[in-house]
C-alpha cells in the first residue's frame with residue numbers, strides 16, 4: 001500500500017495518508033464500514049490460496065476448506081474463481097489495453113504498461129460501476145454529463161451519492177469547460193462519471209479535450225470514473241483512454257459485454273494505474289458484492305483475448321474485434337441512410353456518422369408532433385419496431401436505435417416499418 005505516513009485523527013484513530021490521489025480520495029469519501037472491508041485480510045481466500053499450492057505438491061494433502069460439493073456432478077462442476085478474476089484474464093486485459101491505447105512508457109503508468117495487478121474482473125461494467133461508486137460517491141456529488149447511460153443515477157443513489165447533471169457541450173457541441181468548471185465549483189462535485197464513446201450518441205472527446213479535462217480534474221482534485229465500455233468500437237481516429245491523460249485519478253470501467261457483444265457472460269473490468277486499488281481494494285469489495293465474477297464467462301473471454309493479444313504482439317490489428325467493428329460500421333451506415341431518408345437527423349457531435357459505440361441517436365423529423373416516448377409507444381402499438389426514447393439519457397425529442405442487435409436484413413426491413421409508423425402519425429395529425 002502506498003502509504004506515506006500515519007497521523008492521529010481527532011477520534012484517535014490511525015488515518016493513513018496516501019500518495020495516490022485515487023486511494024486518498026476513495027479513503028476520504030468511503031464510509032467507515034468500507035474502510036474496514038478494504039483493509040481487512042479475509043481468512044478463507046488466504047487459506048484457499050495456501051491449500052492450493054500445498055495440494056499441487058502433496059498428493060496426500062486433503063482439502064476441506066472449499067464450500068462446494070465435489071465429485072457429485074463432475075462434468076458440470078464450476079468452482080468459484082478468485083474475487084479479482086482469473087489471473088490469466090487479468091493479464092490479457094492489461095496487455096490488450098496496453099497495446100490498444102498505447103500505454104507503454106506513459107507518465108503515471110508502469111513503464112511496461114498495465115499488467116494483471118492493474119485489472120480487476122467484475123460481473124459486467126454494472127457491478128464495476130456499483131463498487132466504484134461505493135468507494136467514491138457516499139455523501140458526495142457525482143457529476144454526470146448528458147448524455148448519460150440511464151442506469152447511472154440509480155447506481156450513484158444506491159451508493160449514497162447525489163448525481164448532478166453537468167451540461168458538457170455548448171450548442172455547437174464544443175466542450176463548455178467554463179460551464180463544467182462553474183458547476184463543479186458551485187455544487188462541490190468530487191468526481192465525474194464520463195462515458196466515451198457515448199451511449200447513446202457515439203460521441204468521443206479529442207485528445208486535446210481529454211487533456212483539458214485532466215487539467216480541470218487536477219485543479220479540483222476530482223476523480224474521473226471513465227466508462228469506456230465501447231472504447232475499441234471506433235469508426236474514426238485512434239482509440240483513446242482517459243487513463244493516458246489523468247492516470248493518477250482515473251478509474252476505467254470497461255466490459256466484454258459491448259466490445260465483444262457477450263453481455264450474458266457478465267465480464268467487465270475495472271482498470272487503474274494504482275495497483276493497490278485494483279489488486280487489493282477491488283477484490284475485497286468484489287468478495288462482498290458477488291464473491292467472484294462468472295468463471296464460465298471469463299473463460300470465453302480468455303480464449304478471445306489470447307488471439308487478440310497475439311495479433312497485437314505480431315503487429316496486426318486484433319482480428320476478432322476488427323471484424324466486429326467492420327460489421328457494426330456497415331449496419332450503422334445502413335440505418336443512418338434509412339433514418340436520413342425518412343427525415344431524421346443525427347443528434348450528437350457527429351453530423352454524418354457517429355465516432356463509435358453501437359447505437360445511433362437521431363432527432364425526430366420536425367413535422368412529427370409526438371415526443372420521443374409517445375413515438376416509441378406508437379411504434380410498439382403498431383407492432384413495427386422497438387427503440388429507446390432518448391429522454392432516458394437526457395436527450396428528449398431523440399430516439400436511440402441500437403443496430404448491434406439488428407442484422408443487415410432486419411435493418412433493411414426496418415425501413416418499411418419505420419415508414420408505416422411515420423405515415424400513421426402523419427395521417428392522424430391531418431385535419
Ligand SMILES: Cc1ncc(COP(=O)(O)O)c(C=O)c1O
Nearest residue numbers: 124125126149199229255257268
Ligand atoms: C455506457 C454503458 N455502461 C455500462 C453498461 C453495462 O455493461 P455491462 O453489461 O458490462 O454491465 C452499458 C450497457 O448498456 C452501457 O451502455
